[in-house]
Amino acid sequence: MTTITAAITAVGGYVPEHVLNNAALEQMVDTSDEWITTRTGIKERRILKPTSLGTSFMAIAAARELIQKKGLNPSTIDLVIVSTATPDMPVSSTAAYVATELGATNAFGYDLQGACSGFLYGMSVASAHISSGRYKKVLLIGADTMSSIIDYTDRTTCVIFGDGAGAVLFEPNEEGFGLQDEVLRVDGNGRSFLKIEAGGSMMPASAETVSARKHFLYQEGKSVFKFAVSNMTRAVNQLLEQNNLTKNDIDYVVAHQANKRILDAIAKNLALQHDQMLINIERYGNTTAATLPLLLWDYEDKLKKNQKLLFTAFGGGFTWGATYLTWAYNN
Numbered sequence: 001m002t003t004i005t006a007a008i009t010a011v012g013g014y015v016p017e018h019v020l021n022n023a024a025l026e027q028m029v030d031t032s033d034e035w036i037t038t039r040t041g042i043k044e045r046r047i048l049k050p051t052s053l054g055t056s057f058m059a060i061a062a063a064r065e066l067i068q069k070k071g072l073n074p075s076t077i078d079l080v081i082v083s084t085a086t087p088d089m090p091v092s093s094t095a096a097y098v099a100t101e102l103g104a105t106n107a108f109g110y111d112l113q114g115a116c117s118g119f120l121y122g123m124s125v126a127s128a129h130i131s132s133g134r135y136k137k138v139l140l141i142g143a144d145t146m147s148s149i150i151d152y153t154d155r156t157t158c159v160i161f162g163d164g165a166g167a168v169l170f171e172p173n174e175e176g177f178g179l180q181d182e183v184l185r186v187d188g189n190g191r192s193f194l195k196i197e198a199g200g201s202m203m204p205a206s207a208e209t210v211s212a213r214k215h216f217l218y219q220e221g222k223s224v225f226k227f228a229v230s231n232m233t234r235a236v237n238q239l240l241e242q243n244n245l246t247k248n249d250i251d252y253v254v255a256h257q258a259n260k261r262i263l264d265a266i267a268k269n270l271a272l273q274h275d276q277m278l279i280n281i282e283r284y285g286n287t288t289a290a291t292l293p294l295l296l297w298d299y300e301d302k303l304k305k306n307q308k309l310l311f312t313a314f315g316g317g318f319t320w321g322a323t324y325l326t327w328a329y330n331n
């Protein structure tokens, strides 16, 4: 039996118009452009206004761009997956709303919560749905409204995150291009370092949780930094080894845009050339599940058929991994 590979055949993206730059943050918290730039590499991020538009607004915009570019009939989409840590609502699937708004009348859909690794995990399930032979068109969207869960009085987190969405289409590929292999992991001990404590089943919302600001993202940045660098490096090395690849075989590393210093540390650990690493963190900050598809969106013109791409991400949970994919088309 021949294996069906699942390839990315189209890309779309959306970032909100409103720009929050470092100068504006200097007016909000005790920080400086110099600190933010040297510690994170971020110059500006996009913010969804009003926040109440919800993550679905950006997911729909990114998917609509893809549909228009590809000339895709939405009724032929089989499945819509929305990877997000910031769904429109805790209950009621964001993917269901997105699919309906897109006119994907023959699709099913679900949300996938893998924090900053949500898109990486989504690539795994999207490709498995295709490789099973059961579905032909899977729309995978990574979208997050981080501004809805960030405390803009907390300088340790508010300088890092931004809002955005990216979408890709997975289809069967007859030439063997597409997702080749992956190393995916979790470590639940990580949840003490990166979390939103309230609003879930363990600590339902109350007046006390709101006044204690427990609905905002909390992170121990230093620990997250350390785990992110070591685990992404290890996952990439394992993936290279199990596919008999060296770093010189890789055209591009598509890595979660968490912090420029994390990216630099990974590049150093793997002895990568500067131009092997795709980077756009300076313009968007950390958009959680949207960073990987937004890199594809920004760099789509550079990507050529048969190039080898290594994706890697790390996020809350902890969740992390690395994925090896060959690019299937010229733009």
Ligand code: ACO
Binding pocket: 030, 031, 032, 035, 036, 039, 040, 115, 116, 117, 155, 156, 157, 159, 194, 219, 220, 221, 222, 223, 224, 225, 228, 258, 259, 262, 286, 288, 314, 315, 316
């Ligand atoms: N402006 C000025 N000073 C600041 C700021 C700021 N925005 N934020 C923190 N500081 C101060 C601290 O208070 C501290 O001061 P002190 O020495 O007087 O106590 C000093 O700067 C150093 O703080 P550190 O936390 O040690 O700074 P660090 O160099 O580690 O950078 C950062 C902090 C940027 C958060 C970094 O640790 C980081 O990027 N961590 C990883 C975050 C990440 O990747 N998250 C990904 C997953 S997110 C997800 O899954 C949703």
